[in-house]
Amino acid sequence: MNDTIDLYPGVPRVFNILANDSIPAGSYVKLVSLGGAGHVQCLRSHDSTWTWTFTFTVPFWGYGGNLLSKYSIATIPMDTSSAYILFRIHDKSYSYLDINNVNARFSASGSHFFYDTAQYEVPKGSGKTSMFSNTMWIGGKDGQGQVHFAGERYRQGPVFGPAGTCPDFYAGPVMDSTKYSIYQDTIWNYIWNLKKSDIDYHRAHFTDAGYTPIHDILTWPGNGKTSLGQAPQLAPYIDENENSIYDPLNGDYPAIRGDQALFFIFNDDRGQHYESQGAKLRVEIHGMAYAYDMPEDSALKNTVFLYYRLYNRSQTTYDSTLLGIFSDIDLGYANDDYVGCDVERSMYFGYNGMPIDGTGQSNAYGENPPTQSVTLLAGPYMDADGIDNPRYDLNGNQLCDFSVNGLNFGDSVADNERFGLQRFLYINNSNSGVPSYMQDPNYAPEYYQLLCGKWKNGTTMVYGGNGSPTAGGYGPECRFMFPGESDTLNWGVGCAPPNGPVNWTEETAKNNPGDRRGLGVTGPVTFKPGDIQEVDLAFSWARDYTSDNPLGSLAKLRLITDKINKAFASNRLPDGTLINGFSDQHKPCDLLATVYPNPSRDQLTIKSVNEFLPANTVIDLVTTQGSCVQSIVTTNRTKLVHLDISQIPPGVYFIRIKTGEGQVVKKAVVMH
Numbered sequence: 001m002n003d004t005i006d007l008y009p010g011v012p013r014v015f016n017i018l019a020n021d022s023i024p025a026g027s028y029v030k031l032v033s034l035g036g037a038g039h040v041q042c043l044r045s046h047d048s049t050w051t052w053t054f055t056f057t058v059p060f061w062g063y064g065g066n067l068l069s070k071y072s073i074a075t076i077p078m079d080t081s082s083a084y085i086l087f088r089i090h091d092k093s094y095s096y097l098d099i100n101n102v103n104a105r106f107s108a109s110g111s112h113f114f115y116d117t118a119q120y121e122v123p124k125g126s127g128k129t130s131m132f133s134n135t136m137w138i139g140g141k142d143g144q145g146q147v148h149f150a151g152e153r154y155r156q157g158p159v160f161g162p163a164g165t166c167p168d169f170y171a172g173p174v175m176d177s178t179k180y181s182i183y184q185d186t187i188w189n190y191i192w193n194l195k196k197s198d199i200d201y202h203r204a205h206f207t208d209a210g211y212t213p214i215h216d217i218l219t220w221p222g223n224g225k226t227s228l229g230q231a232p233q234l235a236p237y238i239d240e241n242e243n244s245i246y247d248p249l250n251g252d253y254p255a256i257r258g259d260q261a262l263f264f265i266f267n268d269d270r271g272q273h274y275e276s277q278g279a280k281l282r283v284e285i286h287g288m289a290y291a292y293d294m295p296e297d298s299a300l301k302n303t304v305f306l307y308y309r310l311y312n313r314s315q316t317t318y319d320s321t322l323l324g325i326f327s328d329i330d331l332g333y334a335n336d337d338y339v340g341c342d343v344e345r346s347m348y349f350g351y352n353g354m355p356i357d358g359t360g361q362s363n364a365y366g367e368n369p370p371t372q373s374v375t376l377l378a379g380p381y382m383d384a385d386g387i388d389n390p391r392y393d394l395n396g397n398q399l400c401d402f403s404v405n406g407l408n409f410g411d412s413v414a415d416n417e418r419f420g421l422q423r424f425l426y427i428n429n430s431n432s433g434v435p436s437y438m439q440d441p442n443y444a445p446e447y448y449q450l451l452c453g454k455w456k457n458g459t460t461m462v463y464g465g466n467g468s469p470t471a472g473g474y475g476p477e478c479r480f481m482f483p484g485e486s487d488t489l490n491w492g493v494g495c496a497p498p499n500g501p502v503n504w505t506e507e508t509a510k511n512n513p514g515d516r517r518g519l520g521v522t523g524p525v526t527f528k529p530g531d532i533q534e535v536d537l538a539f540s541w542a543r544d545y546t547s548d549n550p551l552g553s554l555a556k557l558r559l560i561t562d563k564i565n566k567a568f569a570s571n572r573l574p575d576g577t578l579i580n581g582f583s584d585q586h587k588p589c590d591l592l593a594t595v596y597p598n599p600s601r602d603q604l605t606i607k608s609v610n611e612f613l614p615a616n617t618v619i620d621l622v623t624t625q626g627s628c629v630q631s632i633v634t635t636n637r638t639k640l641v642h643l644d645i646s647q648i649p650p651g652v653y654f655i656r657i658k659t660g661e662g663q664v665v666k667k668a669v670v671m672h
Helices: 182-188 196-205 444-451 550-570
Strands: 003-007 013-015 028-035 041-045 053-057 065-076 079-089 094-097 103-107 133-141 147-151 192-195 260-267 283-291 303-312 318-328 337-342 347-352 371-378 423-428 516-527 532-542 593-596 603-608 618-623 628-633 640-644 651-659 662-670
Touching: 003 013, 003 053, 094 260, 094 283, 103 260, 103 283, 133 303, 133 444, 133 516, 147 318, 147 444, 192 196, 318 371, 318 444, 318 532, 337 516, 347 516, 347 550, 371 516, 371 550, 423 444, 444 516, 516 532, 532 550, 593 662, 603 651, 618 640, 628 640
Parallel strands: 003 079
Antiparallel strands: 013 053, 028 065, 041 053, 065 079, 094 103, 133 147, 133 318, 192 260, 260 283, 283 303, 303 532, 318 516, 337 347, 347 371, 371 532, 423 516, 593 603, 603 640, 618 628, 618 651, 651 662
């Protein structure tokens, strides 16, 4: 008889495949064959009787759906029979962001865009993909100077074994070391996938009789289990009664960005670092991938955003902490690509090295090949220095420093400056015959060297050629590889001209197109116990159908990136929608404030209880959908601020009070 077995990856399941069969009395049963199960492993448990048992396990996460296996048994004396086993794999450790023109696969443990094949499809439904993988690297030094590192390429390990089997990162939050378990793995190998319309419906109907929230709202991981050593607050949510407990049945709801968002948590503490062999950091990373349903907007319809929030859950301060974004940009056919970067746009990109992508392969783009970028919209917060670092000098000239592509410089707020792209290097597929110094790293020290701008052999990257004096480099030491002419202030070479031609690209280096990997780096920061850091990324795609030259698509990509960067820096989409939303905040604020009268018809008064509101305090009146309908900025220290709401439509609103120390949010009701 056929059998059905339910499996969770990595969780052993003992199953007697003969329990539903008829066995002749006195027969000895022998398994003749078992095959066709793909990713399912079978560990046989022998028994001298017919009650054979098997332990089935899926060795690693990332495969959902059903698998069919055929098996044959025989009795002695010989009588054979065959049947099938249907393996039902319960695996929600990945999901797809697909609300716009991109269909992108994200993983709960941080290894995105691929499984067996590339899964960043654009245009959606075309069968063409522009990226193969994307992962995060993080490395820093403890008080004894030891490097701690977590980062992945393809989970192959240092000897490049089977992809997907050697992680550095694991799904779920950091816990007490004794509380990690296979059971917890099945809970946290999960991606919560929500649309804004799902949340709007929940908010409108949670009081309806018989209403039950959909699964991903009901199970949203707003709170961790402190009994397991998890942090009490995890996924972001709107806390209607401000009791710090996520309760969707009483109106609480997930706080997401975009029209569709995927949320997941991963850490480097659950197990060994099999990919890099590095020492653990005990870092916990909350990821939110999001996109917008704006088909008429050529930038937003072809862009996917990724927001990371990093927590240091250890008791160790990590100095010289650097963050890396590793991307394998494969534009259709993978072996005819170039890479480059744009310093002042804080992005790196891949573009086709030939006028036609591929030679007719089904996954190739063919004529008018597109370009794909990774933009560091905002990196981690710079170490506090107590001042508002400027972007321009007293004469209005752009300064040659971190402000070249950083965020929040010269905005009159101290210590909110965020790094932009600090370095860009390329790495090559070792099968492409390139020198060993520019191939994939093997062990943690080599990974960290790359974050520091040093090649695998320990030499520092220099300007020109292929970044090395032995490969056409003419110097000096530099931060960015293949910047073209995008670094107009020569910031990447110490604010002085390079020792040779400024225009440095793969073409000027006379490279043959190939299979490229890019590494964008940001930081360094001091990562203290309990610290929180943030990284915001955008993945954009552009295609110029009118140009025979791949650089036509690159020019279009730069325009799209300008639009995306501007929207993020202003926190406003073209239609006025907030990107970050009213619930997003960098750090907690001790400000106590009251709002009265509440409800109100004509005027709301915001009163600071424990201290003065400083000058340049921003007060926004925000709809529950995240749109700002009124905003004022205080010019002096004050205890009271009045908002005229006489022309505001009735409804529920949020008042966001933002100072240089952080922000608080209050709810207000407008009645007419």
